[in-house]
Amino acid sequence: MPRRAALIIGAAISLALLGMTALALIWMPYPPTAIDIAHRLAAPSAAHWLGTDPLGRDVASMLMAGGRNSLAVAVIAVGAGLLIGTPLGLAAGRAGGIVDGLLMRSADLVFAFPALLTAVIITALAGPGAANAAFAIGIFNIPVFARVARGATRMLGARDFVRAATLLGRGEAAISHVHILPNIAPLLIVQASIQFALAILAEAGLSYVGLGTQPPAPSWGRMLNDAQTYIFTAPRLAIFPGLAITAAVLGLNLLGDGLRDLLDPRLRRLQD
Numbered sequence: 001m002p003r004r005a006a007l008i009i010g011a012a013i014s015l016a017l018l019g020m021t022a023l024a025l026i027w028m029p030y031p032p033t034a035i036d037i038a039h040r041l042a043a044p045s046a047a048h049w050l051g052t053d054p055l056g057r058d059v060a061s062m063l064m065a066g067g068r069n070s071l072a073v074a075v076i077a078v079g080a081g082l083l084i085g086t087p088l089g090l091a092a093g094r095a096g097g098i099v100d101g102l103l104m105r106s107a108d109l110v111f112a113f114p115a116l117l118t119a120v121i122i123t124a125l126a127g128p129g130a131a132n133a134a135f136a137i138g139i140f141n142i143p144v145f146a147r148v149a150r151g152a153t154r155m156l157g158a159r160d161f162v163r164a165a166t167l168l169g170r171g172e173a174a175i176s177h178v179h180i181l182p183n184i185a186p187l188l189i190v191q192a193s194i195q196f197a198l199a200i201l202a203e204a205g206l207s208y209v210g211l212g213t214q215p216p217a218p219s220w221g222r223m224l225n226d227a228q229t230y231i232f233t234a235p236r237l238a239i240f241p242g243l244a245i246t247a248a249v250l251g252l253n254l255l256g257d258g259l260r261d262l263l264d265p266r267l268r269r270l271q272d
Contacts, residue, residue: 004262007255009254010252012251014255028064032057033216036057037056040052041053050240066213066218069219070220070248072130072134073133075196076138077137077141078138081144081195084145086181089145089147092104094176113140118136118139118140128212130217133207133213136206144195153176156183157180193252193253193255197252203219207225220241221241223241
């Protein structure tokens with residue numbers, strides 16, 4: 001049980017976040033963009049569980065809608081990185097030589113531009129927005145998954161079952177998808193959970209500086225930005241979205257660590 005504590009805690013937090021997001025698709029206490037000046041900056045109560053913001057919007061509803069938007073951006077960004085980066089890593093690991101060098105140097109080039117800087121460049125050309133933020137974070141995720149897939153592929157390439165498949169004349173595509181991909185899938189799943197947490201954090205950062213989700217759509221990052229003016233008079237406006245971001249990132253990181261310990265046989269032997 002102790003070695004699975006991170007997995008249990010991370011899964012519980014992640015499921016709670018997913019449940020809140022799923023609930024936001026069908027129900028929220030109030031419309032998250034509904035303005036009610038008469039009840040601006042109201043304290044938490046039975047009517048408004050977490051109070052209201054300077055425009056009278058319900059903070060709980062904004063948190064739910066903001067989580068939905070953050071998760072949507074993270075799913076798109078991590079999905080793009082996984083679907084594009086994994087085949088590139090498989091190709092680089094199997095081909096070696098010039099192909100491997102070219103793909104990995106391209107990955108190094110992308111790594112030279114962090115997600116925030118990439119988003120600045122993209123939004124300067126196409127304008128700010130959630131779609132462009134997801135695109136920028138997705139581009140940064142591609143070399144991450146490519147490197148993970150490439151390293152694991154090169155290690156498996158020396159294994160007997162891969163050599164046997166090569167000697168039997170199986171094509172590179174068949175070897176990659178039938179023999180290698182299933183064996184590196186646990187590693188990719190662990191990396192995806194970690195990148196998911198980083199994507200949520202990146203989306204919040206981009207929204208904080210005005211490059212992510214645009215108003216009137218709620219966003220945890222922009223809620224933090226809007227709360228700066230009221231940090232001393234209504235600190236809860238910064239505390240609640242800050243706790244939401246912290247819980248999401250912590251839960252997904254713990255889930256990733258727990259999955260790594262569970263799926264990696266070498267770590268299981270060491271811990272047992």
